[in-house]
Amino acid sequence: MKSGSVRFSVSQNQGDQSTMRSFKAPQLSSTIGDRQIDRRTVLAALVAAGVSVTIVGTSTNASGASSSTRTSNPRSGPPNRATSPLPPPPDLTPFLSPELKGEGVWTPAGRLVQGYEAIRTAFIRPLDTPTVVAGVAWMDTNLLSARLYSGSLSPGGLTWKFTAPISHSAAKNLVVAFNGGFLLKDSNGGYFSEGQMAAPLLTGRASIVIYADGFATVGMWGRDVTMTPSVVAVRQNRTLLVDHGSPVPGLQRYDVTTWGASLNQIVDTPRSGLGVTNNGALVYVEGPMNIIDLARILVRAGAVRAMVLDMNPAWPIFATYTPSTPDGVATPANGKDLTPSMVPTPARFFETAYARDFITMSSI
Numbered sequence: 001m002k003s004g005s006v007r008f009s010v011s012q013n014q015g016d017q018s019t020m021r022s023f024k025a026p027q028l029s030s031t032i033g034d035r036q037i038d039r040r041t042v043l044a045a046l047v048a049a050g051v052s053v054t055i056v057g058t059s060t061n062a063s064g065a066s067s068s069t070r071t072s073n074p075r076s077g078p079p080n081r082a083t084s085p086l087p088p089p090p091d092l093t094p095f096l097s098p099e100l101k102g103e104g105v106w107t108p109a110g111r112l113v114q115g116y117e118a119i120r121t122a123f124i125r126p127l128d129t130p131t132v133v134a135g136v137a138w139m140d141t142n143l144l145s146a147r148l149y150s151g152s153l154s155p156g157g158l159t160w161k162f163t164a165p166i167s168h169s170a171a172k173n174l175v176v177a178f179n180g181g182f183l184l185k186d187s188n189g190g191y192f193s194e195g196q197m198a199a200p201l202l203t204g205r206a207s208i209v210i211y212a213d214g215f216a217t218v219g220m221w222g223r224d225v226t227m228t229p230s231v232v233a234v235r236q237n238r239t240l241l242v243d244h245g246s247p248v249p250g251l252q253r254y255d256v257t258t259w260g261a262s263l264n265q266i267v268d269t270p271r272s273g274l275g276v277t278n279n280g281a282l283v284y285v286e287g288p289m290n291i292i293d294l295a296r297i298l299v300r301a302g303a304v305r306a307m308v309l310d311m312n313p314a315w316p317i318f319a320t321y322t323p324s325t326p327d328g329v330a331t332p333a334n335g336k337d338l339t340p341s342m343v344p345t346p347a348r349f350f351e352t353a354y355a356r357d358f359i360t361m362s363s364i
Contacts, residue, residue, distance in 0.1 A: 086281050088120065089120065089277075089301075091105050091106055092122055092300055094124055094125065095127040100125065100133075103124055104123075109137070109336070110322055111322050119137060119140070119176055123339070124300065126287065127293055128289070128292065129288065129290070134288075134293070135286050135318065136297060138302075141215055141216060143363065144175060144363065145362050145363070147359065148193045148208075149349075149359070150198070150357050151354065154180065160196075164351060165352050165354070166350055168329065171350075173363040175320065175330075175362055177318075178358065179358055181309050181310055182237055182311075187236060188237075189206070191235055191357075193233040193234075193235075194232075202221065204220060205236040206239050206307030207225055207236045207307070208233075208307070210234075211231060212230045213230070214362075215280075217282075218282070219276070220240055220243070221236060241306050241308050242304070242307075243304075245304045247292065251291055253292050254267050260311045262312065263312040269311055269312050270287065270288050270341070271308065271316065272318070273285050273295075273307060275298045275307070276304065278302070283302060284318055285298050286318055286338055286339060316342065317345075319349070321336075332347035
């Protein structure tokens, strides 16, 4: 095995939780703190201490670039962060036949990160509403760092460091930004960011969790994700819409209240959702559809767990940014909405008056 071709992950139980660390081995030594230690010495010491050690291999694609897969223990905090990209997702299989030209086919979006495509987007028609298209986005969490921005309206308060508009310095590595959840009073959940507990975190609620290294995931609070020293932000919104790779039981096509109040009780109102795949990628879905179709498309995109985000015409927004140079600044002018039907524009996150929470994904 060539040098640089392996990583090893370490897990050690601590009560009912565990800690995980990942080390990449480009050479025969690893750095721990300020000491250089031979990798074989590290492994031997860990095994002797009763720590479980797993060797994780990386694969090389046709271009010679390596890609890594990741299987996470959701209760252990952030899964292993790798410096190589995740494998690209397979194209989506359309629900309807005949399929439209290009339907379900992933295309790159947003600026490159370390020379790789970190965002891919596609469109697909919802099964129950074949006259419209939904947008789907796939985000490589190996290459992107998440941040929760808070607003004076949602979750409320005027003391947030990270709030709209996105600063010039943050825009230098911004790749994508997308909407958060419902107003806090309608979310049936809690909110934690920047060391502030805006609302208590509730067990059983669907949660976006962001860690200190920028890794983000989606899970049920208290089961898949819990508070650890490395958690820097949690945004809860209702309960999981997708669990164990399937829509949760009991979804009703014409339900316009359980999963958020539909404007004018329109069933196929614009809805959005966020999920996590088996290897840790994030997937976002948006479009005018019923709640069952939202769950179906998230599953079709590979989500094993997913949650609803904001809804109705004024709020769902997913914008990628592609400056003319790799180190250019993201601006409304080089932004693009996921779907043409989105009402908000890429300028939303740069508006001082924008008072809702949102998530950014930036290059590491």
